[in-house]
Amino acid sequence: MAKYLGLHETLDLHELLSFKNLCLTKATTMSxxxxxxxxxxxxxxxxxxxxxxxxxxxxxxxxRSEMQ
Structure with missing residues (x-):
């Protein structure tokens, strides 16, 4: 596996991270x-x-380390 993510992969991860943060905030507030x-x-x-x-x-x- 490569050491670095591609730009589109990094952007996708940021989008997922933002979504999960929003879900976590909502679940915490609603609980x-x-x-x-x-x-x-x-x-x-x-x-x-x-x-x-x-x-x-x-x-x-x-x-950034290599994973196998």
Whole structure:
């Protein structure tokens, strides 16, 4: 695998990162407003998954070492 991403790949990752940040913000905000416990649990799971996805996307953008 190449050390660097192409320009279009970098732009796509930035777009995905922006979308996931928006989803995380919305899930966090809605979980504070939700009254149903099941909905709160779903939103809490979404927040946890969103944080993990964002970290993975950031790793693609910052990790310049070769992967095999």
């Amino acid at each position: 504070a407003l939700a009254q149903d416990e099941e909905l709160k649990a779903i939103l809490s799971d979404e927040v946890t998954a969103g944080i993990h996805h964002i970290q993975q996307l950031q790793q693609f953008l910052t990790d």
